[in-house]
Amino acid sequence: MKKHKKWIFAVLTLALATAPFTGLFFKTNGAVYANQNNNASVTMKSTLSEEEALPAFGTTPLRVGSSGQDVYELQGRLKHLGYYAGAIDSQFGAKTKNAVTWFQWKFGIKADGVVGAKTKLKLYNATKAWRPTEPSTSTAQKTESNGTTGTSNSANSNTVELTSGDAMGLSENDLKIMANAVYGESRGEPFEGQVAVAAVILNRVKSPNFPKTPSGVIFQPGAFTAVADGQIYLEPNEQARKAVQQALNGWDPSGGCIYYFNPKTATSKWIWSRPQVKTIGQHIFCM
DSSP: OHHHHHHHHHHHHHHHHHHHHHHHHHHHHHHHHHHHHHHHHHHHHHHHHHHHHSOSSOSSOBOTTOBSHHHHHHHHHHHHHTSOOSOOOSBOOHHHHHHHHHHHHHTTSOOSSOBOHHHHHHHHHHOTTOOOOOOOHHHHHHHHHTTSSHHHHHHHSOOOSOOGGGGGTOOHHHHHHHHHHHHHHHTTSOHHHHHHHHHHHHHHHHSTTSOSSHHHHHTSTTSOHHHHTSGGGSOOOHHHHHHHHHHHTTOOTTSSOSEEEOTTTOOOSGGGGSOEEEEETTEEEEO
């Protein structure tokens, strides 16, 4: 009997001794599983946030000579914003570089024409509504030659107020940036002087010593004060647009000049050495 009581006492003692650890064991297991679930939830949210913030581009920088799907996306996103008006051909050429440079200036990035991580992120965040729906150049040309979508494409594309640039192969963005440049550089000048500024840009495009597009001419480092001080991005008025149109139509009040300057504000001694042709308003136009 005494032995029986001792066994009962021993079992009860053991049960009482292990009860707290059993509870702790279950609580600990419960905490571990809860924490695992919570961590998984936090990790999932963090991953989603990062994915939302990262561009869809690859990690390789894009520059003149690049090609492939990343360039296709680059051109599509730039076109979505209105900076690029060329063909979506997946080839990074001069027009694509000019569009990239314009975008970089607009968004406060170093305007070097190279699409690195910072430019990709800015472009991605500015074009989240973009979808890669535009067909390749060859497909588009084939469709138009069949006469099945020529009308619809014309109806869907944005009309350009300045339409005389086709003879020089100018893009919509070239025409727009010319109006911006005229407004930023000479909005206080007489209309003839504004046309002369537009003519100087076109004269540089035609010259072998300057870039071959208005965008390239305007964004050439140190070429225009309006680019340096940001006035290039002011919205041009109707007069500036008309001035560009007149220059595109062939009016050149500058007499073929490729330079101009304001003698009251010019700081370059070199510009004074250029042969001066005429003065219009506050600007002296020279060769």
